[in-house]
Amino acid sequence: MSGDRPSPLVIERILRDRQGIWQQIVAEGDLNALTGRMLASSAVALACYGAVLGAFHSPLMALTSALKLPLLFLVTLAICLPTLYLFNLVFGARLSVRQSLALVMVAITVTSMLAVAFAPISLFFLITAPDYGFFKLLNVAILTLSALVGLRFLTGGMQVLNDHGLLAPATSSAPAQATVPAGAVPATVPAGVVPAAVPAGSTGAAGAVAEPVAVPAGAAAGSTANGAAPDATTAAPAPGQVPAQWNGQPAGASFPPGMMPPGYPAAQRPFGTPPVRRGEPTQRPASMTLLYIWILLFGFVGTQLAWTLRPFFGDPDKDFSLFRSIDGNFYAEILRTIANL
Structure with missing residues (x-):
């Protein structure tokens, strides 16, 4: 499938033609349309999955969760994207804002589509085993797995950008060469052979210097x-x-x-640059290292924001509420839920 012929579903193109997606991001070709399609697809998919989460409590909770889950991902992206972009600029990367946004939106789109693909499984356990603690842990595991796959796409895309030189500072393409003075001789001379000196400005018929003399x-x-x-x-x-x-x-x-x-x-080296050593491993740019740090930052911001926007599931023993008081944290709640199973 060619990158110039968009699929009716953007997720299908991402999964089938990921190299075409990376090349489009590298060339910055029609990124506004691509980013808009990914944003719309992610919002719809996350809204559908959020409705499944809230359905455990009530239809009203399903509606609010359908609104809050897309808001969770998009607000987290708005908070963390400037950090990724400025970190890349500080360490010499040449990514534009549109390229950074499109790259992260690929990961969010994969995450949201994979999560909504698990929605039938979540509904099955909601109907057959309506246990609040189990249902909550099941969907946290689904979202975690989906996010890991999405981040895999993000690191793969950054690696492609690195291969195209967008994560390294711009360097001069023409190597510096040292001029060879007139009359200079080759750097190596075989044993027993003496090169004859050539007066300045004198060359042979073909522009070559005098031949060595045994x-x-x-x-x-x-x-x-x-x-x-x-x-x-x-x-x-x-x-x-x-x-x-x-x-x-x-x-x-x-x-x-x-x-x-x-x-x-004295013998002169024909080139001013040192010899190239073959087989040396390519050094990882600082931008790739910062990407992993940014992924951790994105995860911490996302989980804390999810704790702030809760409830998404809705405890059946409590009345409906749009938001709850901020106490504790996400990780302590997960450990407490595991202990109560």
Whole structure:
């Protein structure tokens, strides 16, 4: 399925053509329409699942839960999205606000659609085993599982953006190169071969420098036939000439690869950049590390907001109330419910 042909259901396109979704977010192609469809789909799915949660108490509770559950996810997103966006900017990522919003909306859409897919199972246990504690834990487990799958999509999308270089600071694409001075010689020289010096500005017919000249193995390298030191005229070879004797070297010796004889210019590296080492692992950008921190922050904010907006289920032993007093916390209530089973 092509990314240019939208499916009637946005969740179907996300699940079947997720690479097309990531490419559309990378290219920022028609993100407003995509984000709007995901927002509408998530709101409808969460409203349906919220109605199932509130149906345990009364139809009025089902209506209020259908309104509060989409509000829970969207307000949590509004609180946490600026943190994700600014963290990425601080560490050099080049994500826009629309890209960040679309990426997080993919995760929320997957979460909401997976939750509403569990709605028939929740209704089944509501009818056959109407126990308040069990029903509450069952739906908390469903929402937790759905959220984990949605966050899996979020990390996968961020990895694709990282592969496209959107999570790393912009760098120059052209590598810096060091100019080779005129007359410079190759960095490595085989043993027994001396490159002839090339005067500045002189090249061959094809623009190449002079060919290396072989040195006989028996040539004297630093002394004359009678052992006397060479005079000043033979200490340094003239440009373009091969010395018959090299000062300080025994007869028959050859220079190691990369070492130049006296009188020749120092070897220059043809490139200013260090050699590339193959097989090194790619370093994880700071934006990916911050993503996991942001996911924890999103979870804590979401659970605290859910505790503030409760009840969603509605205790059958209590009268209907739109909100309850803020006391305790979400995690203590879950542990208490497990202990009472």
